[in-house]
Amino acid sequence: MNSLSVGIVGVGHLGEAHLRKYLDIPEAELAGFWDIDDRVRNAIRKKYSVRAFDSLESLLENVQAVSIVVPTSSHASAATAAAEKGVHIFIEKPIAPNLADADRIIDAARKNNIKLQVGHIERFNAAFRSLFAGAPPLSGTGYPNKEINPKFIESHRLASFDPRGLDVSVIHDLMIHDIDLILQLIGSPIMHIDASGVGVISDMPDIVNARLSFANGAVANITASRISQKKMRKMRLFQKDSYISMDFVTGETEIYSISDSGSSESVSLLDGIIPVMNLNYGDITKSVGYKKIPNDGKDALELELRSFLHSITTDTDPPVTGEEARKALEVALEVVEKTMKN
Template identity: 40%
Template sequence: MLKIGLFGVGHLGKIHLSQLATMKDVEVTGYFDPSDANAEGVQAQHNLKRYTSAEELILASDAIDIVAPTTQHFKLCEMAIRNGKHVFVEKPMTNTMEEAKLLVKLVEEANIKFQVGHVERFNPAFLALKGHDLKPMFIEVHRLAEFNPRGTDVSVILDLMIHDIDIVLSIVKSSISRISASGVAVMSDTPDIANVRIEFHNGCVANLTSSRISLKKMRKMRLFQKDAYIGIDFLDKKTEIIKLKTPADEGLFTLDIETNAGKKTIAIANPEIKQSNAIRMELEFFRDSILENKPVEVNVIDGFQALEVAHQILQKIGKGQSE
């Protein structure tokens, strides 16, 4: 039985708790949260011990799940790692790049499992593309959300766009050559809407737009590659592939179109979407990585690289606003 201690029982922390509490081979040791408002109802619903010392909860656990404010991530991660405990930490994994560099060093020197909570990696619409040859040369992303005061302690880059940064970096097998960015703070003290262009050395270009002041929700990614278009709807859990037909595409819906090069036949596929709970799945992967001693799905380097790009974007925006 894997004993997991939970740090943070706010909105997302309560979701984590509800999943951990019903997970096979997992025992929730207890939780730590200095906020009485956050803790309200947890004791009655889950009958868990509320720890008043972060170190005591770490020492009583085999692993910890950190869903605390980002400013607390490094301190809790460091304490757990130095005590030989496995760590799951929500994105972004640290508040600053200095903390991120130290954390990478700590993880690489320790014999522990460390997973970063980039939950969109476990979105059913994205998982449906496993096994498909993804080699995009242009990527367009829109992640729009309605305004919610919760989460505005960080910019829209670290709050929303970092999801898509991580996905793009996992797909494009090339280093970044250039980043352009613009953003505006509308409702909070940090950018609430931003547009970013990431250029890769292999020629791929990713155009990302994120907003937390939209009137409607949207989480869509479009991939354009040689002979194919791939659409991913992270919100509605839908995926479609439109490509030039090959002999292997028999049985798919096809459509003939006239082009300057003559008639082309395109095939339209909707990969099977296996409905699942992405948060539960990422926590199960973390559990299995410990119990079965296998690699985590989103490791400390993945978390570091997404955070590094996010901070480069913030620097570009800050420089642009100061000019």
């Protein structure tokens, strides 16, 4: 297997995680990294014995693909520089702080015919992948699953305070993960957004609740907080005859289904359902089944980066395109606007 020469722009907490993964991925040959901070650059160079480039330009001249893991405000400048050098781009979420910068990045990638993947990592969480037969570890196939047709989604993403994320609001930092997943799950235009929140520690919203109403009648209620004592990343889907709970912390999924008593019908997602009780409604008896899908143990970041490399070597669309990330950003920005008004 021919490996791709890759580099990393920004080796802070998350950038260092990218570096470690690339060192272990056989499809990647890590050429080195660049960071604006001399102290960080020297520390990472010594720790991993990896080349530290003196400038972004020199890094881009020596790689075929790059992970951009810098503050969101610097995404557009780094990404457009990479695109103009013909370097394929993996960029962390959110794609940009605003739609104008997002469009600059997408247009630069398209103009220079390079791949652009955005780091919405929860697409690769075992809990989410379990709904789509494991997709999308190496391709964008798998959406939609016709068995997934939620009419109400309840999502909670609660985290403790971390000063690393204070350059953006909790909406850009945390809620955008769930916005992206919900857009994939529902697949219908948003008709209305309500939101409220408050900045407790920072000057930006630190805890926010948003309600998204879709054209197909579905509703999503999303809560995100970065000032919670207890960590939680859960999403619950309610649809006709079933309830699905995804725990993104453990990577496990639980499914409860209701079917006619004695029904032998079995479809892929419900294979292995165990009857746990009967519900009686007069002459009608329904069977309640339960299934727990364990974490398959696959690392989300590794899958995400391998999918990026796969899209390059096979010349296919990456699982999370710039356009999809822009849609999530557009919704996030409207949530910010509604939050500020309230």
